[in-house]
Amino acid sequence: MPAVTETKPMRGQDSTTDPTAPMVSIRGVSKAYGTNEVLHDINLTVNRSEVVCLIGPSGSGKSTLLRCINFLEVYDRGEIRIEGRLVGYTEGDPRRRLSNRELRDLRRNVGMVFQQFNLWPHMTALENVAEALVQVRGMDKVAAAARARQMLARVGLAEKADAYPARLSGGQQQRVAIARVIAMEPHLILFDEPTSALDPELVGEVLQVMRDLAADGMTMVVVTHEMGFAANVADRVAFLDRGRIAAFGPPREVFHESSEPRVKQFLQTYHERNSF
Ligand SMILES: Nc1ncnc2c1ncn2[C@@H]1O[C@H](COP(=O)(O)OP(=O)(O)O)[C@@H](O)[C@H]1O
Numbered sequence: 001m002p003a004v005t006e007t008k009p010m011r012g013q014d015s016t017t018d019p020t021a022p023m024v025s026i027r028g029v030s031k032a033y034g035t036n037e038v039l040h041d042i043n044l045t046v047n048r049s050e051v052v053c054l055i056g057p058s059g060s061g062k063s064t065l066l067r068c069i070n071f072l073e074v075y076d077r078g079e080i081r082i083e084g085r086l087v088g089y090t091e092g093d094p095r096r097r098l099s100n101r102e103l104r105d106l107r108r109n110v111g112m113v114f115q116q117f118n119l120w121p122h123m124t125a126l127e128n129v130a131e132a133l134v135q136v137r138g139m140d141k142v143a144a145a146a147r148a149r150q151m152l153a154r155v156g157l158a159e160k161a162d163a164y165p166a167r168l169s170g171g172q173q174q175r176v177a178i179a180r181v182i183a184m185e186p187h188l189i190l191f192d193e194p195t196s197a198l199d200p201e202l203v204g205e206v207l208q209v210m211r212d213l214a215a216d217g218m219t220m221v222v223v224t225h226e227m228g229f230a231a232n233v234a235d236r237v238a239f240l241d242r243g244r245i246a247a248f249g250p251p252r253e254v255f256h257e258s259s260e261p262r263v264k265q266f267l268q269t270y271h272e273r274n275s276f
Pocket residue numbers: 033038056057058059060061062063064065
């Protein structure tokens with residue numbers, strides 16, 4: 001008798017994801033706001049456990065590109081896949097947008113950290129982290145609280161579990177926001193300038209948490225102006241300029257060997273601003 005082919009998806013895994021596909025694949029993606037084309041034919045692959053930093057001048061399209069990855073922004077042309085799964089549109093019928101339910105399912109494995117921390121002011125740090133575990137994952141409250149406590153410990157905030165956001169520094173609030181994301185066990189985390197709202201002395205503690213996540217093998221796409229972080233933590237850096245990727249490669253190549261005048265100019269301005 002011929003062997004029966006096993007086609008049933010693994011429990012908890014969507015049948016359309018492909019474990020051998022790159023974490024993110026962006027092919028020929030363009031996007032316009034009205035007549036303003038802000039992304040032009042973007043091609044970018046993010047491998048599993050890779051950290052890719054998006055750098056470049058303000059208005060170059062970094063946030064738009066990041067937000068297209070989980071379809072917070074609609075892209076007009078090309079395709080984006082997460083773990084092989086088409087983002088935003090129906091496989092085989094790419095004109096049909098995914099329903100809200102399908103989008104929620106697609107985003108289940110994708111965490112996002114914003115410049116603003118967006119914590120609930122009326123909830124403690126622990127409650128902020130536990131909330132989605134109960135509401136979205138259906139965990140019981142005791143288990144969710146235990147997991148939230150572990151996640152707070154991972155970002156160095158075990159002692160602050162019962163503090164309300166107003167009693168935490170910006171750096172601590174952002175670490176709570178990161179704990180809230182990692183509690184959901186994402187496969188991928190998108191960061192949009194996670195340290196840009198922080199006082200300079202608080203930036204380091206958040207970058208350290210991100211460094212630890214990277215060391216643990218988390219796949220991360222990070223929009224940042226922290227060139228030191230990009231240079232030291234990123235596996236690859238993409239420099240965006242007016243909606244195009246003007247340079248892409250390991251940090252050493254982009255920072256020291258790029259012949260692109262726009263890259264050189266950007267880095268020179270950065271160094272001038274950040275030296276005394
Ligand atoms: N919601 C929007 N409506 C119209 N234009 C937008 C919108 N969001 C961003 N833009 C424009 O798209 C371009 C890229 O913006 P953005 O992706 O935010 O750049 P960055 O994150 O690199 O600073 C800019 O010209 C910006 O003005």
